[in-house]
Amino acid sequence: xxxxxxxxxxxxxxxxxxxxxxLIDLERLEKPPVILEGSAAVIWQExxxxxxxxxxxxxxxxxxSVEATAIHHDVEHFLEGLADRxxxxxxxxAADQDDE
Amino acid sequence: xxxxxxxxxxxxGPLLHALCxxxxxxxxxxxxxxxxxxxxxxxxxxxxxxxxxxxxxxxxDLQRYAERLRKAGWYDPPQVSTPRLIPSHSVDLxxxxxxxxxxxxxxxxxxxxxxxxVFEELWTRRASYELAGVEVPALDPVAQTALVALHLLxxxxxxxxxxxxxxxxxxxxVLGSSDRDDLLExxxxxxxxxxxxxxxxxxxxxxxSPLEARYPERLGLWRERAGxxxxxxxxxxxxxxxxxxxxxxxWRALMLPEEELRAYHxxxxxxxSTRRLRLRRLRRAMQRVPDVLLRLISQRRQPDRK
Numbered sequence: 001x002x003x004x005x006x007x008x009x010x011x012x013x014x015x016x017x018x019x020x021x022x023l024i025d026l027e028r029l030e031k032p033p034v035i036l037e038g039s040a041a042v043i044w045q046e047x048x049x050x051x052x053x054x055x056x057x058x059x060x061x062x063x064x065s066v067e068a069t070a071i072h073h074d075v076e077h078f079l080e081g082l083a084d085r086x087x088x089x090x091x092x093x094a095a096d097q098d099d100e
Numbered sequence: 101x102x103x104x105x106x107x108x109x110x111x112x113g114p115l116l117h118a119l120c121x122x123x124x125x126x127x128x129x130x131x132x133x134x135x136x137x138x139x140x141x142x143x144x145x146x147x148x149x150x151x152x153x154x155x156x157x158x159x160x161d162l163q164r165y166a167e168r169l170r171k172a173g174w175y176d177p178p179q180v181s182t183p184r185l186i187p188s189h190s191v192d193l194x195x196x197x198x199x200x201x202x203x204x205x206x207x208x209x210x211x212x213x214x215x216x217x218v219f220e221e222l223w224t225r226r227a228s229y230e231l232a233g234v235e236v237p238a239l240d241p242v243a244q245t246a247l248v249a250l251h252l253l254x255x256x257x258x259x260x261x262x263x264x265x266x267x268x269x270x271x272x273x274v275l276g277s278s279d280r281d282d283l284l285e286x287x288x289x290x291x292x293x294x295x296x297x298x299x300x301x302x303x304x305x306x307x308x309s310p311l312e313a314r315y316p317e318r319l320g321l322w323r324e325r326a327g328x329x330x331x332x333x334x335x336x337x338x339x340x341x342x343x344x345x346x347x348x349x350x351w352r353a354l355m356l357p358e359e360e361l362r363a364y365h366x367x368x369x370x371x372x373s374t375r376r377l378r379l380r381r382l383r384r385a386m387q388r389v390p391d392v393l394l395r396l397i398s399q400r401r402q403p404d405r406k
Contacts, residue, residue: 012233030173
């Protein structure tokens with residue numbers, strides 16, 4: 001199964017501290033700022049660059065010293081939510097794109 | 101996982117500068133970040149939160165730019181009824197989602213040359229700074245030093261306060277010798293030599309004599325504002341009233357409409373009752389009444405004084 005790569009949308013502005021991220025979508029200035037705290041902020045920070053869901057899950061699991069399988073669904077659900085809000089985007093790995 | 105609380109003022113500063121830079125791009129307006137977090141990035145002050153962020157635009161672009169921000173949910177605060185000594189130099193906008201306002205300036209008091217000329221000069225020498233991950237056009241360190249000095253000198257005309265002393269100490273470190281010559285040239289070009297004299301002399305710069313402003317009327321306004329003390333606006337207001345109308349004037353000064361009261365005395369970040377805000381205003385007014393009365397009496401004894 002191909003694993004999508006997740007990345008921040010390019011048109012964002014955000015500031016981050018240890019357990020908090022505040023971001024705005026520069027393509028939609030009328031939208032309120034999005035504030036991520038605690039585990040949400042950690043997931044966001046682990047997304048820096050381009051990461052697969054599994055890679056993000058592993059990093060977050062390490063951060064909280066929990067089993068990756070225990071949080072896999074929650075992290076996936078959270079990423080889908082961010083994608084629905086237009087804050088991150090998924091791309092197929094290069095090999096899969098070549099197949100299309 | 102996410103919450104609906106608002107950003108802190110410290111978080112809002114860089115984000116709002118990024119937002120303003122994008123809004124300017126959207127409508128093809130040149131906008132410069134002034135004061136705020138860029139000053140700390142330039143080493144000209146310690147990082148700190150501000151109640152507002154400040155942006156300077158060409159006077160011809162002000163309304164178009166403000167309209168773009170209004171479309172993004174920013175709104176004008178209640179009409180201010182407090183008397184002013186000089187005309188307002190900014191359009192101030194608020195937003196329910198943000199703890200800080202945006203102050204849009206079309207000129208900055210102390211730069212006495214025509215507003216459009218000053219903007220062109222400042223724009224030409226702009227620099228770019230990364231705020232919230234976004235490149236934002238801002239004043240270069242030389243122009244920033246001049247503008248922040250003018251900001252401080254409005255309330256501290258002789259440059260004796262801690263804020264001004266801190267700026268000159270830091271500017272001495274940040275600005276090299278060619279920057280200082282550049283500062284002198286900028287002050288000359290923007291006709292700010294006289295207003296900036298305390299800064300220039302504290303940096304060891306000596307403008308050539310005689311020191312005259314090319315726009316003396318604007319210098320007069322600057323001097324009136326820079327020499328004023330807290331309460332001078334109300335003293336001027338009462339001076340224009342016949343004495344039997346003073347009780348009505350005092351009532352008006354104290355009992356501002358609620359929205360205006362909040363604009364002046366609330367930090368827009370904490371919930372506070374109207375009653376407490378009124379008490380806060382009353383307390384501040386009581387502290388200033390003796391001084392304002394003394395000024396009124398002394399000015400009534402000098403009827404020719406403007």
